[in-house]
Amino acid sequence: MNAQVVEAHGCSVFLTKLYLTIENLMDRPVKVHCKSKNNDMGEHTLRHGMRTTFSFRANPFGRTYFWCNVFWKGRWVAFAAYDDDRDSNRCYKNHCDCHWAVTSKGPCFWNRNTRRHDLCESWRY
Numbered sequence: 001m002n003a004q005v006v007e008a009h010g011c012s013v014f015l016t017k018l019y020l021t022i023e024n025l026m027d028r029p030v031k032v033h034c035k036s037k038n039n040d041m042g043e044h045t046l047r048h049g050m051r052t053t054f055s056f057r058a059n060p061f062g063r064t065y066f067w068c069n070v071f072w073k074g075r076w077v078a079f080a081a082y083d084d085d086r087d088s089n090r091c092y093k094n095h096c097d098c099h100w101a102v103t104s105k106g107p108c109f110w111n112r113n114t115r116r117h118d119l120c121e122s123w124r125y
Helices: 003-009 084-093
Strands: 017-024 029-037 040-046 051-057 063-073 075-085 095-101 106-111 116-120
Touching: 003 040, 017 029, 017 040, 017 075, 040 051, 051 095, 063 095, 075 084, 075 095, 075 116, 084 095
Parallel strands: 017 095
Antiparallel strands: 017 051, 029 040, 029 063, 063 075, 095 106, 106 116
16 A cells, blocks of 8 residues: 555554554565565565565554565574564654665665655664
């Protein structure tokens, strides 16, 4: 779902659906498998430019955590895709869209100020 559609539905802090998007910006296909303690979003193979999106509702007590494993170059690497402490404000400010790009340098979050995926982190091995 794109941000315009989400904005039309409204985005408030209380029990609103958040959308977690993972986009492949690498020059080769990758496998992505995202999950939380209670939800498994399944494994998806993404070619360059493809994305997968799923929705969830954050725990009102601030304990929501999703991680994604990414398979490329013959091994699995991981990153925290949604951590309430880090992501609740920036996702709400981004019209409830938590948009990550998978790059060779690591996962990069969409920065609505620069309009680029430039909030990057290192892969966890």
